[in-house]
Amino acid sequence: MCKRALLTAVLLLLLAGGGVLRAQAVVSVDPSAVLGPVKPMNAANNGPTSGTMEGYKALRVPYARTHDTPLGTEYGGHCIDINQIFPDFRANVNSPRSYDFTNSDVVLLDMQKAGAKPFYRLGQSIEHQTKKYGIYPPRDYRKWAKICEHIIRHYNEGWADGYQMGIEYWEIWNEPDLDQPDDRWKTDPRTWAGTMEQFDELYVVTAKHLKKCFPDLKIGGPAFANPRKYGPDFLDYVKAKGAPLDFFSHHMYHRKPARIVEDVRIIREMLDGKGFAKTESILNEWNYNRGWDEASDFYGRRMRPTILGAAFVAATMCECQNEPLDMLMYYDLRPNTIWCGPWSPFVYEIRPTYWSLYYWAELADYGTQVGSGCDKEDIYTCAALSKEGKVRLLVVNYHRDDTYNTPCDVTLSLPDGWHVTSVRMTDSRGMDLRPAVTDAFTLEANSMALFEIEK
The missing domain is CATH 3.20.20.80 (Glycosidases)
Incomplete structure (x- = not known):
């Protein structure tokens, strides 16, 4: 049984005088689904x-x-x-x-x-x-x-x-x-x-x-x-x-x-x-x-x-x-x-x-890739498990040009007992930001976040 919680980051994507329309997405993580080594994609x-x-x-x-x-x-x-x-x-x-x-x-x-x-x-x-x-x-x-x-x-x-x-x-x-x-x-x-x-x-x-x-x-x-x-x-x-x-x-x-x-x-x-x-x-x-x-x-x-x-x-x-x-x-x-x-x-x-x-x-x-995914196109994910049993999750909101500016509210679906301990985020506001872990996780169009998740 999984619990859902809105987690992380803190992006104020509000227009002057009103809110911005937002997309919705659910990102799931399964630390028990071992997929193999993280490959040299970098x-x-x-x-x-x-x-x-x-x-x-x-x-x-x-x-x-x-x-x-x-x-x-x-x-x-x-x-x-x-x-x-x-x-x-x-x-x-x-x-x-x-x-x-x-x-x-x-x-x-x-x-x-x-x-x-x-x-x-x-x-x-x-x-x-x-x-x-x-x-x-x-x-x-x-x-x-x-x-x-x-x-x-x-x-x-x-x-x-x-x-x-x-x-x-x-x-x-x-x-x-x-x-x-x-x-x-x-x-x-x-x-x-x-x-x-x-x-x-x-x-x-x-x-x-x-x-x-x-x-x-x-x-x-x-x-x-x-x-x-x-x-x-x-x-x-x-x-x-x-x-x-x-x-x-x-x-x-x-x-x-x-x-x-x-x-x-x-x-x-x-x-x-x-x-x-x-x-x-x-x-x-x-x-x-x-x-x-x-x-x-x-x-x-x-x-x-x-x-x-x-x-x-x-x-x-x-x-x-x-x-x-x-x-x-x-x-x-x-x-x-x-x-x-x-x-x-x-x-x-x-x-x-x-x-x-x-x-x-x-x-x-x-080192070891584990299961992750999203129910929305344009949200990309990859998760990795350490020998100590901790998880890192990369979530990316990408659109192919600069004309799309709709942010996305993302819900993380984690197994019972797992929780986010820290977030690093890069978006139009700045690079490698360290927002507080809160109940508001929003990704701008064309942005990325790296989560630390523990049990």
Whole structure:
């Protein structure tokens, strides 16, 4: 028998002279319904900078992907990409003198200092500029694979005055399909200046070589921009050639969590159907985006740093936790970009999306997902149970644009004997507020709350 009680937060959403119409919702929690581990939905692209180190540590980012890192001068510029580490392709692949690891070492050491495990993208950053440099198919695929081998040996085996970092994930390339649909790869490529057939061959040559050298590491890729269109042929080729694919990475930018979930399910079905049932599915670029036309693009730029962008991130993590997805990697934690929600450019002030990732880390610390749900669309939930028997509950009220402003009165349905002990809330009024636990729990449109619940 459950008891219902209106619990928590304290948001005065009253218009001058009158009240605001409110929606109603019931959120249920079942600590006895154990669902499995809280997954790394709060992984991200890129590591800390000198201005974000302490805040980054507090986020407890589980994995940090090394993509587009050289585009940020705060990381040293010359780092991570193959043509930055091995600048002269004619050089001796076996000689330490052919490699420049200096800035890349700092990037990865800073990730580890902040508590994040590096997720290394082998390949090139996107090139928006007129002249292209590193995105052409390598002149010698086998040599390129050996360069990748020596990068791994530097970071995992100490080669060339290197380290024993134990980096597990090694991703081959990024978005080779981005400019395929309209043949832009022929005139103004950004990520791969070749055909998909050329890339498929590069992947197979490299993946086979790396797996032979490092059988215990996870080798995968290729971070498709359009996985539903280009994934099937890629998977067929990889399978036909007997190449490893320990994880399949893909990207999705949208404003609807349901649309991301749709992609996640289709991709899992595609992997299973093509004989890759054991291959991990990793969505390692995602963020709020209303569209790619100019007006939609600038709308997205304005919204990502706001509570709307933060609510989208929290809602998407809640949804993907329940889907056949192994990891989410938010794009991007480089602070001086249009994609970074957690920090403002240059001065690195914390913004609302920081708390989306932070609240998820609080769930991950408890470790075990338990049952939760809501009877209303647009309210998203996830609950976690600690070894000590305490529960944390994340509740998100998300709407896909800033035109919806109806708050929601939420009733928590808890088992007998359970009660809320504290609340943390982020909304338009402020970030990580600590309202008193009262009998009035109201969530603004586009807001989120983290509850501590005990018996």
